[in-house]
Amino acid sequence: MSIAEAEAAGKPGERAPDLLYSEAERDLAGSLRSLLGARCRPEDVLGRLGGPGQADRPGETEPYDTVLWKAIAGDLGCAGLLVPEEQDGAGASFREAATVAEELGRAVAPVPYLGSAVVATTALLTVGDDLTVRELARGDVTAALAVGSESAPGAAFPLTARVSGPKSSDSRAGVHRLRGRVRGVADALSADLLIVPSDGVPHGLYVVGTGVEGVRRTPIVSLDMTRQLCDIDFEDAPARAIASGAEADRALQAALSAGAAAIASEQLGLADKCLEMTVAYVKERRQFARPVGSFQGLKHRLADLWVGLTQARAAARYAAACLADVDSDAPLAIALAKSYCGDLAVRAAEECVQMHGGIGFTWEHPAHLYLKRAKAASIAFGTSDAHRASLARLADLPGA
């Protein structure tokens, strides 16, 4: 144990990162878990997607639960966790933001927390768009970063939208117009505002309202309908520039990094919940006149999953700590957490389906919500493989 580590172990936050949950985090998680337990049970989420007796074309329904989101965002203050108190936020850190993501992952909650309160908020905080940050922090409006859901930290600045210049009718100064199409955007269907990276000289970030003419959102039949994607077409949509050049780059990278770190925690929560559901089921389900959970074959696999969770938790907490502490190790920490937690969540959800047997293969059981969320989230913000590949540079392990 280095001195730094030892001292940090005694006094959390001093040099070596604290990987535990603070009391405040535990309180926040507890409140959120109560709320979700009452208003976002798996069967509630399933119901929003259309059961056999209900809507048969869930692609045409709105999966986001805006009422629930108001409670989470406003009542619990989760929308403004990352925002300083003086900007109407909670003045918490990325640790708390990650803890919230964990709880939402446990519930596969169909709310735009990740896209709005983490990704978009981080972008806006980076560029210093005070007014919009305040609106988001209060939970009055939600925003989404208009990039493909699969975009990873380190991705090139996307140039699929471009500035088409002010229209002749644009009398007000500073109004720009955007054209182009962005495919597969998460959390945008429920968003009031879009933060749009756009080509131009120089390239920049723009804010576009979703209610205006010239913005068309087309819902996508998504693998994970609890976080439905959409394609967005901009046809001379009025836009407000908020950053350009290097500042826009920085804001985009910060937003994608925050998204990758937060979704790692979300995956951790999801994996934890899958294990919990599976353990509960195999304790109850009897075959061969024994609970199936008494068979060592299953027990050892579940034990291995739990072992994986101890590792995933350390990785996710380290990534959250690095972002909270503005630690230069953050890129590496995010690559570790995103790849490990993503793989583990997929494995946990797959085991959840398998160990539930036939019932886990049905639509009526919520296991598939977790499977689809886990698999989709393992691609969002960069696949596990891509994040591991980035270690070649980050950990000096070059390829052939």
Place this chain on the structure above:
Amino acid sequence: MSIAEAEAAGKPGERAPDLLYSEAERDLAGSLRSLLGARCRPEDVLGRLGGPGQADRPGETEPYDTVLWKAIAGDLGCAGLLVPEEQDGAGASFREAATVAEELGRAVAPVPYLGSAVVATTALLTVGDDLTVRELARGDVTAALAVGSESAPGAAFPLTARVSGPKSSDSRAGVHRLRGRVRGVADALSADLLIVPSDGVPHGLYVVGTGVEGVRRTPIVSLDMTRQLCDIDFEDAPARAIASGAEADRALQAALSAGAAAIASEQLGLADKCLEMTVAYVKERRQFARPVGSFQGLKHRLADLWVGLTQARAAARYAAACLADVDSDAPLAIALAKSYCGDLAVRAAEECVQMHGGIGFTWEHPAHLYLKRAKAASIAFGTSDAHRASLARLADLPGA
């Protein structure tokens, strides 16, 4: 099922490869297994390496069992399996050669079958060195290909030895002299002859006797002492040229391909034996007042190993069939078999040690012979990883 396959299933050998063992092969395997069961039990092999009460420096003993080899080579005719009857061989095919390798793998037999009867014999058959082939086929002498044990099919022609020209005292025509060092050669410590790839204009293959001045073999403390390697120094050693240029290339490739295919079968046999030993042990060993083999955690892992064996057997038999039938699919078949069987053998040996618990970790139990052989053989003739990488070309699956 294609017609070709259907017909082959009815009439083995017709177009689609026969992946079963013929009656002749089963007979041969049975005889060999009896012989090895009597004269090459694991405790016999272990004894040759020096037990705690015996030689404590096994690196200084000779692990090869030359008496056993005489019986296998001569009495059972295994030395000449690949050699046509008219050249004093058994006129069998690579299928039989692979079956013998399987049995020798089961026994981790310290005999130079692979190096002499497969690799060197293939090289000599390719270049048509009739006289030497006959000597090898009769089991009178053994030979080894002087290349590093790790050399894979497709390796560049090694140029570590070079022709130093005839000495002035070399009156007889055709006598060459070689200089240089070849590191990590298998089956050479017991060999009478070496087949040496050498630089020159053009490069070529030479035969060198091991008893002559100018050849020095230094035994290597090897990971697998049942197939001990040595370094060989040539200091103006007298040599006879047997092939040059493209013909030498062809002979080297044929020899390495045969070695890779045969060692895949050896690994199959080794894995099979590890499973057998482990199953026998966990049936007997009682803990918690039950045979440990009644615990599902172990049962499922052993079942998975057996499943792996069904796959490995298909792969090894297909590689053997392709070499026997001079099928153009041979390179792909070898890559599949060598990588799959190698990985499986290592896993089987590792599980064998683990499931034997403490006793499997001791020197006195033969499990470690299998572990060391498996690991070393998974590197010999190219690692599993290298063979899979060659599928990029062979199966048209290019990299980035």
Place this chain on the structure above:
Amino acid sequence: MLDGPELNAPVSDGSVPDGSVPDGSALTAGDIRDRVRQFLAATNPVSTPRQDFLHARFDAGLAWVHYPPGLGGLGAPRALQVVADTEFAAAGAPDNDPGGNAIGLGMAAPTILAFGSGKQRKRWLRPLWTGEEIWCQLFSEPGAGSDLASLGTRAVRDPGGDWVVSGQKVWTSLAHQARWAILVARTDPDVPKHRGLSYFALDMTAPGVEVRPLRQLTGEAEFNEVFITDVHIPDADRIGEVGDGWKVATGTLMNERVAIGGMSMPREGGMIGGAARAWREHPERRTPGLHDRMLRLWAEAEIARLAGLRLRQQLAAGQPGPEGSAAKIVFARLNQEISGFEVELAGAEGLRYDDWTMRRPAHADFFGRGPGYRYLRAKGNSIEGGTSEILRNIVAERVLGLPSEPRVDKDVPWKDLPR
């Protein structure tokens, strides 16, 4: 029992070594070819109405050539079936749509052949082969999946010697199209669970049979729940002796597993083909990690294909062996790994799904859909037809001879088991 797409193998692969091969075992591929050509010369494959043609083909012993004469076959080696199929296909003859009656062809037919009476064989095999009568399988129950022998559907003998059956079955594909079902029910609750079962053919049109769709995680409903309420089954429709139901059902399940693992296909013919094509078509998606996985999966899939070929060669050589269970375990794992890989390889496209609509396909089709569908549907492969866990138990105990777990349900009458 979940019994999906893997049963769409051609009928020539879909059955196990027959109990009885009276003669014809010396027939060669040439003989079969000659007979088909003679048949085709007499029966125009294009102008003859489809059902007439299929009836004639059955009656000529060219339906499943390894079945006995008089029951659609010639007692020929099973490996020669493909010769007949190929000849008929080349002549443009109508086929019996084997994919539409996979359970009938793959499981019911060999069971009827092995355990049915002469009268039952005559009654059921011909319309089964022609596809006039679709069959389904009523084995699994909500409370009896892996532990199938604990099933609770009761068959009570009435004074006339016939049976009255009540219970609930689940995971029944084709139930909504089937005329007949193979059914296992409990006829004696007072003996240990394996000993109190009997095997029946159930007329799905009988009063008291209700079929409800069961939606699965892919969105569609391949399967059904079947509710059986006081349904009358004539004793003549019992297959095998009273109390022998477990033995007969075990035979049926072995057929299923051999069918799954012994499937024939060309290189890259299975799910790996789609992944390899996507790999070749999208160089921009390649990374070292994905490359390694692509190579590993390709190698494993090709080896599994070779192992399937070897399994069929063993069957043809009369060395049946237990490799069918291994093949099914591998099939399930590879389908899951390959489709998972495919979704990741697809990246942004992998986040889309084609259709969540609840539909009722006759059978699953891995290849008409996107990678997301394959990924989800493949999750069933390690559950349907015997979970991979149950198959590992079978391998461990029956192949490796490992001791069984301490059994708490041994020798206990079924009615006294804890549930």
Place this chain on the structure above:
Amino acid sequence: MLDGPELNAPVSDGSVPDGSVPDGSALTAGDIRDRVRQFLAATNPVSTPRQDFLHARFDAGLAWVHYPPGLGGLGAPRALQVVADTEFAAAGAPDNDPGGNAIGLGMAAPTILAFGSGKQRKRWLRPLWTGEEIWCQLFSEPGAGSDLASLGTRAVRDPGGDWVVSGQKVWTSLAHQARWAILVARTDPDVPKHRGLSYFALDMTAPGVEVRPLRQLTGEAEFNEVFITDVHIPDADRIGEVGDGWKVATGTLMNERVAIGGMSMPREGGMIGGAARAWREHPERRTPGLHDRMLRLWAEAEIARLAGLRLRQQLAAGQPGPEGSAAKIVFARLNQEISGFEVELAGAEGLRYDDWTMRRPAHADFFGRGPGYRYLRAKGNSIEGGTSEILRNIVAERVLGLPSEPRVDKDVPWKDLPR
């Protein structure tokens, strides 16, 4: 019990939350630093004879600062131990060679502290800490490995109230150097196995104790077999009550597992460091498949390191948790995978071994040897100190609350168990 290199952790990590931390818990790093400096000012680290220095350090409460005052500590937070160690090291002071007495420091000491009498603590802890008395552990037997509670070494009470012990123990590291052993023996064969055990300190110099080297697959002999024949143990050397041996031993084993998993190291400090260096030094050996494995292993090793840090933070915060078992499982698996990778990466060099000579190292050293040695030695990591299988059982039952297997040995007197 195999108990090798993973116990070479510094003593500050090698023990579990003490039963008793009377006071001193408010001490800070600064306080410790001050005390060490005062101590060093009074006791010259260079000129004072080594044993005298160590005795003085112990008596000053600066040996293991989290132990109680009077027993080498100050009742300070355990996390501060490293502050003392670092100060002493910086001053060039002699240390107590913790690697040479790993079992004493990591397992015997916390057990003596938790379960020993005041007299026993006074007698044993000081020479243990200074290294004057080496300890070993006599738990495992040839017939009792995973099922440790079934052990058969018998301790029979003599008329004077002392004990006469006979039996065979195995996997004892340091036995040939040890003055004392912690020993579990059966004092009552007529009760179920867990209830008839007692825990003793055994004087290894007592007549009837015979130590024989046990050669392992690496070629060397770290371990011993210990034959115990009618050895007399005074009742005063019993630790804990008669019949409480299992409870005391469980505490010892928990210490062992926490010690293994909670080890502190810098990034790339463990076995992964050697692999990463080999990777960087040999670009010619790189392939895409090896690269993917290198990246995966590096990531897993770094995450395991973070998980170890988190485990220590939990311990320090008084949330012990069961993560120690997880850490040991991961440690074993990673050591095995990394060393296996290293051998392959080494290629031709991986086919060589450094030395098969039978030697008797005081403890294993992964880093002074080649990859082949590491590969072989790491095979013991999933066996020694509780197999990974047993640890998975513990996690499944004690952490996840999964039901235990049907127990055939429950409530059966030990003497009636099948063997």
